[in-house]
Amino acid sequence: MVGAGPTGLMLAAELALAGVGVSVLEQQAAPSGQSRGGGVNPRTAEVLASRGLLDAVTERAVTRESVGGHFAGLPVPLDARPWRTRHPDGLLIPQDRLEEVLETRLRELGTRVRRRTVLTDLVQDEDGVEAVVVDPDGTRHLRARYLVACDGGHSTVRKITGVPFPGRAGTMSAVSADIELAGAADTVPGATTHISTLTRTGGGYWMLLHPLDAEGGRVAGYRVVFGAVDSGLGEPSSQDRAAPVTADEVARALAAVHGPDTVLGRLRWGTRFSDACRQVTAYRHGRVLFAGDAAHIHLPTGGQGLNLGVQDAMNLGWKLAATVHGRAPDGLLDSYHDERHPVGARVLANTRAQSVLMSPPPDADDVRALREIVIEMARLPDANRYLAGLMSGLDLRYDLGDPDPLVGARMIDLTLRTGSGTRTVSELLRTGRGVLLELGGPPTPETVVPAAVDRVEARVLDSPVGVELGSARPADRVLVRPDGYVCWIGCGPDETPDAALARWFGARASVRA
Numbered sequence: 262m263v264g265a266g267p268t269g270l271m272l273a274a275e276l277a278l279a280g281v282g283v284s285v286l287e288q289q290a291a292p293s294g295q296s297r298g299g300g301v302n303p304r305t306a307e308v309l310a311s312r313g314l315l316d317a318v319t320e321r322a323v324t325r326e327s328v329g330g331h332f333a334g335l336p337v338p339l340d341a342r343p344w345r346t347r348h349p350d351g352l353l354i355p356q357d358r359l360e361e362v363l364e365t366r367l368r369e370l371g372t373r374v375r376r377r378t379v380l381t382d383l384v385q386d387e388d389g390v391e392a393v394v395v396d397p398d399g400t401r402h403l404r405a406r407y408l409v410a411c412d413g414g415h416s417t418v419r420k421i422t423g424v425p426f427p428g429r430a431g432t433m434s435a436v437s438a439d440i441e442l443a444g445a446a447d448t449v450p451g452a453t454t455h456i457s458t459l460t461r462t463g464g465g466y467w468m469l470l471h472p473l474d475a476e477g478g479r480v481a482g483y484r485v486v487f488g489a490v491d492s493g494l495g496e497p498s499s500q501d502r503a504a505p506v507t508a509d510e511v512a513r514a515l516a517a518v519h520g521p522d523t524v525l526g527r528l529r530w531g532t533r534f535s536d537a538c539r540q541v542t543a544y545r546h547g548r549v550l551f552a553g554d555a556a557h558i559h560l561p562t563g564g565q566g567l568n569l570g571v572q573d574a575m576n577l578g579w580k581l582a583a584t585v586h587g588r589a590p591d592g593l594l595d596s597y598h599d600e601r602h603p604v605g606a607r608v609l610a611n612t613r614a615q616s617v618l619m620s621p622p623p624d625a626d627d628v629r630a631l632r633e634i635v636i637e638m639a640r641l642p643d644a645n646r647y648l649a650g651l652m653s654g655l656d657l658r659y660d661l662g663d664p665d666p667l668v669g670a671r672m673i674d675l676t677l678r679t680g681s682g683t684r685t686v687s688e689l690l691r692t693g694r695g696v697l698l699e700l701g702g703p704p705t706p707e708t709v710v711p712a713a714v715d716r717v718e719a720r721v722l723d724s725p726v727g728v729e730l731g732s733a734r735p736a737d738r739v740l741v742r743p744d745g746y747v748c749w750i751g752c753g754p755d756e757t758p759d760a761a762l763a764r765w766f767g768a769r770a771s772v773r774a
């Protein structure tokens with residue numbers, strides 16, 4: 262594994278959970294301490310819950326009122342509750358704090374990140390990958406059966422392997438920074454309310470400003486994101502993305518938008534970002550795979566990049582583990598590309614659509630008219646549900662060949678009565694194995710369940726997410742993959758999960774007690 266950002270840490274933890282030996286190479290000497298990604302969307306919150314990580318993340322999250330999601334910053338809160346989630350608001354958590362939780366889990370599972378270790382070259386053959394790395398003791402060669410590039414938007418692995426990364430170069434540059442204020446005008450938001458109320462323009466700038474953390478009940482730090490209005494989202498003078506963000510430019514922008522009483526106290530850190538938009542054409546090249554920003558980059562609107570990477574990792578982890586253990590059915594590892602490439606492409610498309618609505622060109626009347634129509638549409642319940650599903654990651658449904666709406670969709674986190682007490686679906690998934698839920702009576706004895714699947718007899722109890730499974734046809738048995746997606750449903754003794762168990766978990770079955 263190359264890279265210990267959120268994608269690499271999540272994937273390494275998934276592999277370690279499945280008993281796979283993994284080396285995580287990270288060039289940085291210490292965790293970045295940079296907030297960058299500021300949030301976990303509702304689907305990622307569910308994913309974290311399904312590995313028992315959500316409590317630790319919630320402890321480190323920024324407390325806020327329920328404000329709803331957004332599309333293109335438009336003033337219509339998106340309501341994810343119709344998607345029947347326990348976490349409709351997601352969580353506001355600086356990326357470095359999420360990484361801390363993931364790295365702690367990885368350590369608990371017996372794996373340490375190899376820091377100050379830079380991958381400089383690699384070659385692959387039929388049996389594995391040889392990586393050349395430089396660490397404080399010099400240059401060494403490491404060999405692994407597979408290598409996953411989780412090394413971010415500037416991926417070294419992508420460059421070494423020459424994997425195509427088609428798309429569009431950035432057309433703008435904006436600044437994101439974490440700051441402390443020495444003085445704040447009344448216009449400075451005191452709470453993290455809906456994004457549309459946190460954005461202002463003034464003095465030629467647009468700016469998003471919201472509290473990030475507190476000390477002794479008072480706001481201590483803020484996140485500020487800004488650019489120049491006249492060139493759309495960007496600031497022409499800052500097109501050099503490598504130029505460090507300076508306290509002067511942040512102070513100038515703050516004063517321009519919030520007036521002279523708003524005074525910068527300290528710039529904690531800052532970065533520039535663009536609307537560059539690219540995706541690798543194939544997520545698998547032999548024994549080298551790509552995940553997270555190494556596979557896709559886009560404008561960070563709607564806070565989707567980190568979430569996409571964590572969910573790539575959830576999709577890949579159990580498939581790669583089964584492959585390494587030699588029990589993967591044919592095609593399982595390739596299904597990673599087949600399932601996740603369209604998901605990444607869809608995020609690239611929605612960020613491009615949002616940037617059109619957010620960055621009016623100088624003759625902006627047409628865009629303003631379009632924005633008004635989208636605002637009106639987003640107020641319609643069905644359209645709001647659609648956009649909330651798109652932006653929260655909850656509407657994702659993989660095409661697994663069965664038209665039933667439940668097959669390929671995430672399993673709703675129902676509350677169940679089981680032989681060992683009341684359990685939620687997410688609690689049952691914490692082992693990292695698949696789950697065959699028997700909801701209609703005693704299981705048929707002739708079904709042989711592979712070791713990678715837990716068979717659980719259960720009754721659905723009423724819960725905040727309701728009691729409906731969400732299938733169009735009757736179902737009393739549901740097979741859930743380790744990543745939380747339903748891969749088969751059946752009803753009655755004649756519909757057996759045998760073919761689905763073989764397809765997803767391998768034919769070499771053994772009975773579990």
Ligand SMILES: Cc1cc2nc3c(=O)[nH]c(=O)nc-3n(C[C@H](O)[C@H](O)[C@H](O)COP(=O)(O)OP(=O)(O)OC[C@H]3O[C@@H](n4cnc5c(N)ncnc54)[C@H](O)[C@@H]3O)c2cc1C
Pocket residue numbers: 263264265266267268269286287288289297298299300301356378379380381411412413414416417418437532533534552553554555561563564565566567568569570
């Ligand atoms: C301003 C801004 C705001 C954002 N806001 C959000 C948000 O609100 N929500 C959201 O979901 N996303 C957001 N994102 C996107 C999010 O930060 C990224 O999508 C996320 O960091 C991707 O994680 P990753 O693990 O794939 O890559 P990275 O976090 O980039 O991690 C890659 C790691 O690989 C290491 N590495 C690179 N090359 C090598 C090498 N050769 N050898 C060893 N190690 C190497 C790097 O040091 C790094 O630690 C934002 C991004 C920006 C810039």
